[in-house]
Structure formats: structure tokens, C-alpha cells
Amino acid sequence: MEMGVHLCWKLTIIEIMFIRGASRAIPSVRQFSSSAVAGKDLVQELYMSQLKSYKAPAQPADAHVGHVKAFKQPAAPSAPSAPSDLAGELSTYESAQPSFTQQTQATGEAPKAEESADEFLSLLEADLPKPEVHH
Secondary structure, eight states: OHHHHHHHHHHHHHHHHHHHHHHHHTTTOOOOOOOHHHHOOHHHHHHHHHHHHOOOOOOOTTTTBTTBOOOOOOOOOOOOOOOTTHHHHHHHHHHSOOOOOOOOOTTSOOOOSSOOHHHHHHHHHSOOOOOOOOO
């Protein structure tokens, strides 16, 4: 008996869903319009017509004055002239003795001449002092 009641109840729900679906289907049909007027975008048409009718204001011929420097042609460079006594200057340069000066390191410290290579290597191999920890 319960089984029959349960089946009747399911049929009732299916019928209700069918009736609701049928009533909704009728007003949801869309209308199709093939008219050219409905396809136009009125805002875009107004914007385009305003753009086409716009005329830029004419600028006076001296509008650039005060904004741009006046152009001045730079002076033409002169050709270098050779020295008149070229042979004399070359002989003076060849006879000059070069001066050998010892250049210091980039840190400004002069290298120690009295330190031997063994002392220097032992200095490099020595342990660095441990940094003092502040608490």
C-alpha cells in the first residue's frame, strides 16, 4: 500500500514540473528583428558624427616662440696644423730618457721591500682573529 502511494506522489511531481516548464516556454520565445534601425548603435553614431565635424583651431605662425630655442649654426672646425719643425721634435722625443716611477697600489699603501716571500705567505696562512661579539 505504501508503495502505491509513493508512486502516485512521484507522478504528481512530474506532472507539476511538466506544467511549469510548458508555461515558461511560451513567453521565453525571442522576437527576431531584421530591421536595420535596430542594429545601429546610437551612441557610436553620435560619437562618430562629432569626430567628423571637429575642426582643429588654426595655430599662428609664431606659436613656437618661447618654446623652442633659435637654431644657430655651429662654427666650422679648423683643420689641425702640423708643427713646422717636425724633425726637431722627433729627435727630441727619441733622445729623452723615460722615467720609471714606481706606482703605488690602488689602496695607497706602498709595498714593503724588506718583507720576504716566506714571511708574506706565513701572514696569509695565519688564522684571522675572531671578531669580538657584543652582547
